[in-house]
Amino acid sequence: MLRTMFRTLDQPGLWAITLSAAGILLVTMGARQSLGLFVSPLNTSTGLGIASISLAMAVGQFTWGAVQPFAGAAADRFGPGRVLVAGLLLLALGSAITPFMGSTWGLVASLGLFSAIGSGAGSFSVLIGASSQRLPLEARGAASGVINAGGSLGQFVFAPILQMLIQLLGWMGAMWSLALMTLTALPLVGVLAKPAEHSSRHAASDAGLWQNVRLAMGDRSYQLLNLGFFTCGFHIAFLVTHLPGEVDLCGLPSTVASWSLAIIGLFNIFGSLYAGSCVARYRSKYVLFCMYSSRALLVALYLVAPKTDLTFYLFAAGLGFTWLATVPPTAAIVGKLFGVRYLGTLVGLSLLAHQIGGFLGAYLGGIALARFGDYAWMWYADMALATAAALVNLPIREARLPKPAASRLPA
Helix, strand or coil, rough: HHHHHHHHCCCCHEEEHHHHHHHHHHHHHHHHHHHHHHHHHHHHHHCCCCCCCCHHHHHHHHHHHHHHHHHHHEEEEEHHCCCCCCHHHHHHHHHHHHCCCCHHHHHHHHHHHHHHHHHHCCCCCHHHHHHHHHHHHHHHHHHHHHHHHHHHHHHHHHHHHHHHHHHHHHHHHHHHHHHHHHHHHHHHHHHHHHCCCCCCCCCCHCCHHHHHHHHHHHHHHHHHHHHHHHHHHHHHHHHHHHHHHHHHHHHCEEEEEEEHHHHHHHHHHHHHHHHHHHHHCCHHHHHHHHHHHHHHHHHHHHHHCCCCHHHHHHHHHHHHHHCCHHHHHHHHHHHHCCCCCCCCHHHHHHHHHHHHHHHHHHHHHHHHHHCCCCCCHHHHHHHHHHHHHHHHHHCCCCCCCCCCCCCCCCC
């Protein structure tokens, strides 16, 4: 399956576009998805309290989503190069100034605004939109899986490195190191800044950006897709922010948290590649149904399992397989419904719904811990929302896939 998938990218130019986008996402998502490692040391250093720090993280979750449609629209209108450069510089700036912030609103500004806007501008809406406009139709599913895997590889690489830097340099030194690491993605922007050559248009795409946005917002299938994606954001933001706290509540060392986050990233590399191949073989709404259902089952199994190192590692592996792998089928449905001309904008709006859920997952997790002393109610909410997400995807209007023609691929 994966071999056939990669054959659609069997040209140096296609791989250059795909890997450049994957490399940028590796950096922006690696930085963003590892911020939970800083919650405890930030609390110890500033004394602000978990709820206040969770608020800053939650604002960042929402801001990351809120910037997606605007970043996607700017890239669709003016090209992705300037948007990506500005995003990477803002992400580096936010990381660099965080150690100087000793108040809740200071952290909201550095992590919740600067870092979040920067990572959002260098994330899915811009990268998948830009690559889709520069790749032929048959290569887009495979490319989205590879790009998504780049983000997962970033989490796998960044989490243990940052945990080691926190132990060696302190959290401030680790945060400054993160700022420098972010700048390494700048040379990759040039590949995606080249003019698009494969931008095919859906019939509705010629109506213009805002007409397409209004069309999409009134489409029931798009609404259901975004409702399911909302619950995905709740799930991921809760875990990426509060999994280190859950590990601590279980009396386990902080390295279990960092390695769990890394394992999530590692297994999502395989999950993202598999999701990309599934998009080419099955209707994407069924792929999403299986992913969301598996999350509810995994959380239920975690709750009844003994809380050991091995339990967290197995839990992380299972969750990791679907972690960011929901993005390729979600983007595929958007592309099927509305075409790729304004894909960056419309995927950005879907990611906004995702991050409204992310805001609630990060913030309510902190509130639950402060009020009840554990995350029990959050786990129950996560299961219920994952089940709901699986079900709301089934009525989505999605055409059956045409039977693959073997002759279209080189022998």
